[in-house]
Amino acid sequence: MIDSNKLSYELFIGDTDKRGFECFICPETEFSDKSLTEIKNVKDSIWNCDNYMGIYFDLHISSHIVRFICEWIYVDKKYHKEILECLINGLNGISGISKVVIGDVSDDKEEDNTMNEEFDEIFDEMDFDWTKSMGLDKLGLYYSIKVDGIDGECFHYSVYLDGDVTEEKCNEIGKAISDYFKPYDEKEIYTGYLDISTDDDKIEIYLDLGNVKPQYENVSINGILQALNNVSGIKSVVINEGIDDFDF
Numbered sequence: 315m316i317d318s319n320k321l322s323y324e325l326f327i328g329d330t331d332k333r334g335f336e337c338f339i340c341p342e343t344e345f346s347d348k349s350l351t352e353i354k355n356v357k358d359s360i361w362n363c364d365n366y367m368g369i370y371f372d373l374h375i376s377s378h379i380v381r382f383i384c385e386w387i388y389v390d391k392k393y394h395k396e397i398l399e400c401l402i403n404g405l406n407g408i409s410g411i412s413k414v415v416i417g418d419v420s421d422d423k424e425e426d427n428t429m430n431e432e433f434d435e436i437f438d439e440m441d442f443d444w445t446k447s448m449g450l451d452k453l454g455l456y457y458s459i460k461v462d463g464i465d466g467e468c469f470h471y472s473v474y475l476d477g478d479v480t481e482e483k484c485n486e487i488g489k490a491i492s493d494y495f496k497p498y499d500e501k502e503i504y505t506g507y508l509d510i511s512t513d514d515d516k517i518e519i520y521l522d523l524g525n526v527k528p529q530y531e532n533v534s535i536n537g538i539l540q541a542l543n544n545v546s547g548i549k550s551v552v553i554n555e556g557i558d559d560f561d562f
Contacts, residue, residue, distance in 0.1 A: 328417035339380040340413040343449040356404035458550040463557035471519035494541035
């Protein structure tokens, strides 16, 4: 049995289906390496259980959110509820977990859209604030910052200026970011793929964290914002503009 009152985090659980479930684990600010290891150990303990032979996990770990899909279609149905309870109780007590959101998963695109709507409703009920969850409101930036949602390993920064969008301003931002990450480049620490371009009313920065080690993900995400803090004339930055909570 799951007693949500005894959990160290808030649990939001929707439907699960015959194929399995999808789970998002949200941090208070960001996950430590220790917490990420403990989360992975919970997954491994379920994976290695003899009763759950045939279970499949697709796990995506980062310091700002953990997301995985659990497929139990080849596991005896009598164990499905037990697997869910093992996960929920296993995560209990792990430092840094703020919220856990669980819903169904489907191969069908139309059903998949329904699943995304269900997750959106759950996140709306949570009144979830990605900006605060990622700790970006505590960076001391002179411009306003907002995070609309999460787009997997990709971060799209929409940079709005007080003045006109020019190539000169784009180059100035590019140099500020390059200077900020130079110490990491010199140590051959990979901080992600970066691209900067201009649009009609904003400068766009694209960050792909693929192959970046978890301990350097926030260095990249926050580093761009801190580099922009050294550039004058920035009015606001919106990360993943237009994304409704998450898109994987």
